[in-house]
Amino acid sequence: MNIIDRRLNPQGKSLANRQRFIRRARKQIAEAVREASGKSSVSDLGGGGKIKIRRDGIDEPQLYHSGKTGEHTHVVPGNHEYVEGDRIPRPKGGGEGRGREASADGEGEDAFQFVLTQDEFLDLFLEDLELPDMLRKQLKKADSFLPRRAGYSVSGAATNLNLVRTMRNSLSRRIALKRPRPAEIAALESELKTLTESGDDIERCREIEVELEQQRRRAKRVPFIDPVDVRYNRFELVPQPVASAVMFCLMDVSGSMTEHMKDLAKRFYKLLYLFLSRRYRNVEIVFIRHTHVAREVDEETFFNSRETGGTVVSTVLEEMLRVLQDRYPRDQWNIYAAQASDGDNLSSDNAKSASLLEKRILPLCQYFAYLEVGDEEDGFNLGSEIWRTYERLAKTGHPLAMRKVNKRNQIFPVFRELFARDQSTGRAAS
Amino acid sequence: MNDGGVLLDGEKTESRMRFDWDFDSLRRSYDQISDIALGEFKLDIYPNQVEVITAEQMLDVYSSIGMPLMYLHWSFGKHFARDETLYRRGLRNLAYEIVINANPCISYLMEENSMTMQTLVIAHAAFGHNHFFKNNHLFRQWTDADGILDYMEFAKAYIARCEARYGETAVERVLDAAHALMTQGVNRYPRRKAGGLEEEEKRIQDRLAEQERSYNDLWRTVPQNGSREKRRTTEAERRQILGLPEENVLYFLEKKAPLLKPWQREVLRIVRHIAQYFYPQKQTKVMNEGCATMVHYETLNRLHEKGLLGDGAMVEFLTSHTNVVLQPDFDDRRYGGINPYALGFGMMQDIKRICLEPTDEDRAWFPGFAGNGDPWGTLKDGWANYRDESFIRQFLSPALIRKMKLFAVVDDGVSDLVVKAIHNERGYQTVRSALARQFDVAQKEPEIEIVDVDLDGDRRLMLQHRVYDNVLLAEEDIQPVLRHLADLWGYEVSLSEISASSEAVLKQHTAGPTGALAAT
Numbered sequence: 001m002n003i004i005d006r007r008l009n010p011q012g013k014s015l016a017n018r019q020r021f022i023r024r025a026r027k028q029i030a031e032a033v034r035e036a037s038g039k040s041s042v043s044d045l046g047g048g049g050k051i052k053i054r055r056d057g058i059d060e061p062q063l064y065h066s067g068k069t070g071e072h073t074h075v076v077p078g079n080h081e082y083v084e085g086d087r088i089p090r091p092k093g094g095g096e097g098r099g100r101e102a103s104a105d106g107e108g109e110d111a112f113q114f115v116l117t118q119d120e121f122l123d124l125f126l127e128d129l130e131l132p133d134m135l136r137k138q139l140k141k142a143d144s145f146l147p148r149r150a151g152y153s154v155s156g157a158a159t160n161l162n163l164v165r166t167m168r169n170s171l172s173r174r175i176a177l178k179r180p181r182p183a184e185i186a187a188l189e190s191e192l193k194t195l196t197e198s199g200d201d202i203e204r205c206r207e208i209e210v211e212l213e214q215q216r217r218r219a220k221r222v223p224f225i226d227p228v229d230v231r232y233n234r235f236e237l238v239p240q241p242v243a244s245a246v247m248f249c250l251m252d253v254s255g256s257m258t259e260h261m262k263d264l265a266k267r268f269y270k271l272l273y274l275f276l277s278r279r280y281r282n283v284e285i286v287f288i289r290h291t292h293v294a295r296e297v298d299e300e301t302f303f304n305s306r307e308t309g310g311t312v313v314s315t316v317l318e319e320m321l322r323v324l325q326d327r328y329p330r331d332q333w334n335i336y337a338a339q340a341s342d343g344d345n346l347s348s349d350n351a352k353s354a355s356l357l358e359k360r361i362l363p364l365c366q367y368f369a370y371l372e373v374g375d376e377e378d379g380f381n382l383g384s385e386i387w388r389t390y391e392r393l394a395k396t397g398h399p400l401a402m403r404k405v406n407k408r409n410q411i412f413p414v415f416r417e418l419f420a421r422d423q424s425t426g427r428a429a430s
Numbered sequence: 431m432n433d434g435g436v437l438l439d440g441e442k443t444e445s446r447m448r449f450d451w452d453f454d455s456l457r458r459s460y461d462q463i464s465d466i467a468l469g470e471f472k473l474d475i476y477p478n479q480v481e482v483i484t485a486e487q488m489l490d491v492y493s494s495i496g497m498p499l500m501y502l503h504w505s506f507g508k509h510f511a512r513d514e515t516l517y518r519r520g521l522r523n524l525a526y527e528i529v530i531n532a533n534p535c536i537s538y539l540m541e542e543n544s545m546t547m548q549t550l551v552i553a554h555a556a557f558g559h560n561h562f563f564k565n566n567h568l569f570r571q572w573t574d575a576d577g578i579l580d581y582m583e584f585a586k587a588y589i590a591r592c593e594a595r596y597g598e599t600a601v602e603r604v605l606d607a608a609h610a611l612m613t614q615g616v617n618r619y620p621r622r623k624a625g626g627l628e629e630e631e632k633r634i635q636d637r638l639a640e641q642e643r644s645y646n647d648l649w650r651t652v653p654q655n656g657s658r659e660k661r662r663t664t665e666a667e668r669r670q671i672l673g674l675p676e677e678n679v680l681y682f683l684e685k686k687a688p689l690l691k692p693w694q695r696e697v698l699r700i701v702r703h704i705a706q707y708f709y710p711q712k713q714t715k716v717m718n719e720g721c722a723t724m725v726h727y728e729t730l731n732r733l734h735e736k737g738l739l740g741d742g743a744m745v746e747f748l749t750s751h752t753n754v755v756l757q758p759d760f761d762d763r764r765y766g767g768i769n770p771y772a773l774g775f776g777m778m779q780d781i782k783r784i785c786l787e788p789t790d791e792d793r794a795w796f797p798g799f800a801g802n803g804d805p806w807g808t809l810k811d812g813w814a815n816y817r818d819e820s821f822i823r824q825f826l827s828p829a830l831i832r833k834m835k836l837f838a839v840v841d842d843g844v845s846d847l848v849v850k851a852i853h854n855e856r857g858y859q860t861v862r863s864a865l866a867r868q869f870d871v872a873q874k875e876p877e878i879e880i881v882d883v884d885l886d887g888d889r890r891l892m893l894q895h896r897v898y899d900n901v902l903l904a905e906e907d908i909q910p911v912l913r914h915l916a917d918l919w920g921y922e923v924s925l926s927e928i929s930a931s932s933e934a935v936l937k938q939h940t941a942g943p944t945g946a947l948a949a950t
Contacts, residue, residue, distance in 0.1 A: 001478045001479070001480065001556075002478070002479040002480065002534070003460075003481075003482070004479065004480070004482070005453070005481075005482050006481045006482060006538075007482060007483060007484050007487070007541055009487065011484070011487065012486070013487070013490040014490045014507060014510040016502050017494075017502055017503065017504060017507030018507040018510055019507070020504035020507050020602075021507030021508045021510075021511060022507070023504070025504075025508075058504075059910070060505055060606075060609055060610065061907035061910035061911045061914070062610060062613055062907055063613065063876055063907060063908065063911050064876065064903070064907070065875075065876055065901050065904065066901065066903060067904070068843055068904075069900060069902040070842075070843065070897070070901030071840060071842045071900060071901070072841045072842075072899070072901065073839070073841075073850060073867070073868075074839050074841065074868070075836050075838050075839075075864050075865040076760035076765075076768075076837065076839060077757055077759055077768065077834045077835055077836055078758070078760050078761065078765075078835050079835040079836070079852055080835070082837060082852060083849065084850070084852055084856065085849060086848070086849040087846040087848055088839065088848075088849065090845075090847060112508070113512070113515055114511035114512060114515045115511070115515050
């Protein structure tokens with residue numbers, strides 16, 4: 001008999017199969033991921049998790065007997081009361097596990113459920129939004145740098161000298177060039193000394209002298225440490241994400257905002273959160289909703305309640321300002337805001353909003369995004385009250401960007417336009 | 431995989447986790463079991479190789495239909511994903527063991543098992559299953575225990591080579607189609623002894639030659655001399671040329687499908703071999719598990735009697751054992767069909783009883799061995815020479831039918847269920863043969879044959895399903911399977927469902943090729 005411990009064998013033998021499966025079921029999985037991510041809260045996105053997908057496309061068809069046709073005889077255990085000839089009313093819905101017996105291999109599930117890892121989940125989520133590889137791109141802006149070890153170099157500051165590496169190079173060079181060790185020279189010298197003292201083997205004495213001469217010459221020619229041996233630790237400056245950021249989600253929740261519009265907004269917030277959380281160590285979210293009054297709320301209320309009332313945009317800006325002053329000093333926080341609205345505003349309020357934004361808020365923000373959400377079927381329109389108000393500010397070079405979104409598939413492109421730093425972000429979209 | 435789930439936690443704590451077994455005690459335990467199983471019960475086994483693996487590795491083996499070596503395919507990933515989810519959510523325990531029918535016989539033990547469980551598993555797998563694999567006539571006849579691992583290695587490498595050469599998608603399409611026909615890829619009746627790997631090369635040559643021979647006859651398009659009438663092939667000729675009727679659809683396609691490339695034929699052949707390798711296992715589930723359960727139960731009892739197994743361990747063992755052989759009643763929520771472990775173990779315990787302490791009823795029913803005083807001899811004879819269907823038909827006793835309160839119900843799909851027979855004098859025979867049929871793979875799986883090819887017309891491949899008791903094929907999968915079949919065949923395919931009693935055509939299905947294979 002042989003006992004073999006295989007526990008240390010490479011794990012994840014079925015990883016390749018898993019990837020093939022995911023590739024195969026990509027469409028269904030992407031759909032399921034989108035659905036799942038629609039349900040999860042803004043900050044939960046990207047945690048991976050359980051998803052359910054439909055069976056088509058990953059079904060493995062087989063020919064097998066139908067349980068629904070013809071006559072079947074079943075032998076079952078546990079009879080208590082029946083005698084031969086008894087009639088038993090047909091149990092509802094097939095019953096008694098016969099469906100299982102009749103199916104191909106006992107797998108009758110309609111939906112297929114499994115767990116995605118975080119990376120798989122994000123890949124598919126972002127892919128669904130037609131994300132190219134934005135998040136993999138080097139972050140363009142970072143406020144501090146930290147040195148990180150990055151191999152060795154042949155030049156550098158003396159403090160960065162890597163002794164071990166240098167000595168290793170030196171040793172291999174000395175061996176390669178046959179530099180004699182001090183001990184070898186000493187041995188020859190002492191042999192020579194004994195021989196000259198006894199004086200019998202003259203010939204050997206001469207040999208040793210020649211050899212000693214060679215050895216000393218070589219020791220002089222081949223230095224113990226040569227400049228080519230020297231290695232320095234090399235450091236690379238890696239951009240460090242700065243400590244923290246706060247993200248303000250501002251939303252109009254008056255009666256005109258439909259679920260579809262909120263869904264668009266939520267998706268946008270999620271992307272923004274994802275983006276920020278990859279960039280900062282600590283991201284906080286503040287949800288503020290408004291009608292003609294504005295209030296800071298939790299996420300649940302933010303997305304799920306609907307109120308009626310007029311729309312006064314300046315209230316939400318005032319509330320944001322209040323929270324900012326209370327909790328988020330400019331020198332410690334990077335401030336981002338995304339405002340979603342269907343664009344209606346009380347016309348008398350526009351001037352006030354504009355001046356609040358221009359004078360008080362924009363100077364504090366890294367970035368302020370305005371997202372005008374519309375119904376799925378909405379065509380092009382000339383822009384709302386708010387739009388025209390903000391447009392003026394955007395043109396004067398404030399960190400303010402604005403886009404209109406009607407459909408889900410527009411969200412990612414819009415997001416990308418807003419956050420690709422190479423573009424002049426201040427431009428308003430047509 | 432690195433995703434912070436239950437499994438990973440398990441891996442991380444591995445170094446800290448304490449198991450109550452070690453390799454020395456495994457070895458000791460193995461020797462003690464060996465003394466009993468080989469010395470006292472006189473089992474006959476392949477040499478054993480016991481491998482200790484982690485839970486995740488167990489999942490790996492699980493999802494590649496229990497083979498340690500398997501080619502890559504998405505469906506294994508699908509099964510892995512499902513098993514893993516069930517396991518993580520605690521809906522399913524992993525098998526304590528998996529055993530491979532190979533020489534040497536490989537048993538996998540999971541590291542999480544306690545020492546008692548390891549003892550149980552060694553007795554169960556390394557002796558019980560091992561004896562069954564080595565002695566049962568179906569395994570002897572159909573599987574090549576010496577060559578299977580080599581063959582799987584060849585298969586894996588071959589498919590990987592195909593993928594490198596023709597692309598993953600192209601190979602995947604052939605495999606998908608072949609998997610859909612896997613149940614139709616076995617020979618149900620022995621033809622010739624399957625040879626070893628060394629014959630591979632020769633067979634490839636033979637196949638190419640055979641192909642060339644039959645190709646001309648089959649696909650001649652140039653008119654021959656003679657009248658039109660004369661050129662039409664007669665049915666008898668066609669059958670002779672094509673070797674019809676043929677129940678092994680994959681075999682037929684591999685040899686005769688006109689448009690397949692040689693590598694595609696080889697892929698079909700690999701899938702067919704694997705299907706064939708597992709066919710005996712399907713037919714002997716009750717016996718195989720019964721045999722292994724009987725062996726572990728008797729062995730651990732002997733260990734306990736000899737004082738080698740403590741009382742605590744014995745209680746732990748009995749708990750697991752009882753769970754394994756639990757048979758819930760039909761009206762129990764846990765009921766999910768007849769538990770092959772329970773039925774197999776029940777029958778074998780019953781055979782032991784009949785050998786040692788028969789009643790008058792047993793003497794009347796089993797004159798051949800009742801009271802012969804040799805339970806192991808009788809069992810070994812049964813294990814060697816039967817399959818589930820014939821074993822039940824031969825050995826299921828009235829006593830066990832009563833004990834399990836078995837009864838037979840007829841379901842015509844429309845009216846009330848009718849109790850056909852119960853566990854009484856009048857019903858024993860009926861219950862027994864109904865149960866035997868229920869475990870007969872040939873009954874469970876549809877009987878499908880290739881009957882003809884329209885050689886003079888559009889080359890349509892014609893299949894027949896013989897329908898018994900009006901049980902038709904399940905509608906939803908027919909079209910997808912036929913499309914796969916048509917893709918492999920290259921032309922249209924038709925399947926008629928024919929009543930076995932009246933020869934009337936009950937249903938007709940056709941499908942054409944989708945071009946999925948040709949596109950690559």
